[in-house]
Amino acid sequence: MARVYNFSAGPSMLPEKVLKQAQAELLEYGGSGQSVMEMSHRSKWFDAIITDTEATLRRVMNIPDHYKVGFFQGGATQQFAMVPLNFMTTGKADYIVTGNFSNLAAKEAAKFGEAKIVASSKDKNFTYIPDVNAIDYDKDASYIHICQNNTIFGTQYVKVPQVEGVPLVADMSSMILSKPVDVTKYGCIYFGVQKNVAPAGMAIAIVRDDLLGHAADNVPTMMNYTTLLAKDSMYNTPPCWCIYMTGLVLKYLENDIGGLANMQKINEAKAKVLYDYLDGQDFFNNPVEHRYRSTMNVTFTSPAPDLDKKFCAEAADAGFVNLKGHRLVGGMRASIYNAMPAEGIDKLVDFMEKFRKENA
Numbered sequence: 001m002a003r004v005y006n007f008s009a010g011p012s013m014l015p016e017k018v019l020k021q022a023q024a025e026l027l028e029y030g031g032s033g034q035s036v037m038e039m040s041h042r043s044k045w046f047d048a049i050i051t052d053t054e055a056t057l058r059r060v061m062n063i064p065d066h067y068k069v070g071f072f073q074g075g076a077t078q079q080f081a082m083v084p085l086n087f088m089t090t091g092k093a094d095y096i097v098t099g100n101f102s103n104l105a106a107k108e109a110a111k112f113g114e115a116k117i118v119a120s121s122k123d124k125n126f127t128y129i130p131d132v133n134a135i136d137y138d139k140d141a142s143y144i145h146i147c148q149n150n151t152i153f154g155t156q157y158v159k160v161p162q163v164e165g166v167p168l169v170a171d172m173s174s175m176i177l178s179k180p181v182d183v184t185k186y187g188c189i190y191f192g193v194q195k196n197v198a199p200a201g202m203a204i205a206i207v208r209d210d211l212l213g214h215a216a217d218n219v220p221t222m223m224n225y226t227t228l229l230a231k232d233s234m235y236n237t238p239p240c241w242c243i244y245m246t247g248l249v250l251k252y253l254e255n256d257i258g259g260l261a262n263m264q265k266i267n268e269a270k271a272k273v274l275y276d277y278l279d280g281q282d283f284f285n286n287p288v289e290h291r292y293r294s295t296m297n298v299t300f301t302s303p304a305p306d307l308d309k310k311f312c313a314e315a316a317d318a319g320f321v322n323l324k325g326h327r328l329v330g331g332m333r334a335s336i337y338n339a340m341p342a343e344g345i346d347k348l349v350d351f352m353e354k355f356r357k358e359n360a
């Protein structure tokens with residue numbers, strides 16, 4: 001069996017050790033005589049799994065007690081609607097648009113109230129993050145929404161908005177658990193799990209207590225954060241397998257990696273190898289303003305679109321898959337999430353240099 005280096009933006013690689021553990025426990029979980037895929041979500045085994053998964057997330061991310069944690073279906077995209085439905089109490093909110101997903105989030109919010117785009121980096125094709133201190137925020141905004149790492153354009157925030165009395169809501173889908181985050185800076189953090197945590201099929205939301213309980217009566221039951229958060233994510237059948245896998249990945253982060261500070265060091269070293277290579281030659285180009293470069297999603301182009309195509313094809317043959325850039329950007333994108341081994345990036349850089357020599 002030859003596992004490839006998968007540079008997909010999501011779903012993406014999972015740690016091999018975790019996959020092997022899931023494999024070992026697939027037919028029978030912990031003396032239960034059944035698979036996690038088969039067991040009742042009300043069983044004592046699953047109760048232990050979900051309780052432990054939440055507790056581990058709280059430890060790993062250092063989440064204070066006055067924040068609730070919930071496991072939601074519908075992906076990060078459903079959160080785009082849940083955020084305004086639950087938090088837009090003044091009828092308006094501020095959105096910073098730094099790419100595709102923050103744009104979608106703003107559009108969704110505009111269905112429910114005034115979603116004011118207070119800053120955007122569209123003028124330079126989303127290659128930078130607007131200065132968050134220079135923005136004219138609305139004092140009556142219910143919240144400020146950002147996308148902390150822009151998966152498609154390969155940018156990330158260096159500093160996040162902090163406005164007295166206005167909660168910050170962040171989509172962290174493509175950088176969650178890649179480094180420590182000060183949860184207390186946020187009113188709500190949400191993320192789809194398929195980039196950096198688990199298989200596809202779930203989003204996790206971390207919500208500060210005081211933001212809950214203000215949704216209108218006609219908000220659908222499953223779109224109201226309180227429904228799940230008041231019932232420890234067990235109002236109805238939760239995505240059991242996804243929660244189990246999340247638990248395994250979190251334990252791996254905690255015990256094998258040694259926590260998020262270590263994960264950050266590893267991720268920054270990995271990204272540096274690729275960016276240093278990109279900066280040291282002039283065949284491939286990364287368009288992002290350097291200080292906003294994403295540690296997770298690295299975009300680059302070759303001198304011509306047909307060479308990009310050739311690169312992706314030859315890379316796939318050599319075992320580096322899913323390097324094609326998003327259709328909005330073109331070129332290439334290497335998503336180098338937590339589970340991408342350093343070796344995968346070293347080898348990719350060797351391959352890029354070989355391709356450059358052959359095609360320059």
Ligand SMILES: *Cc1c(COP(=O)(O)O)cnc(C)c1O
Nearest residue numbers: 075076077101151171173174192
């Ligand atoms: C992938 C992604 C999404 C969409 O997630 P789904 O779970 O597919 O809905 C939203 N935001 C960001 C930042 C993403 O990277």
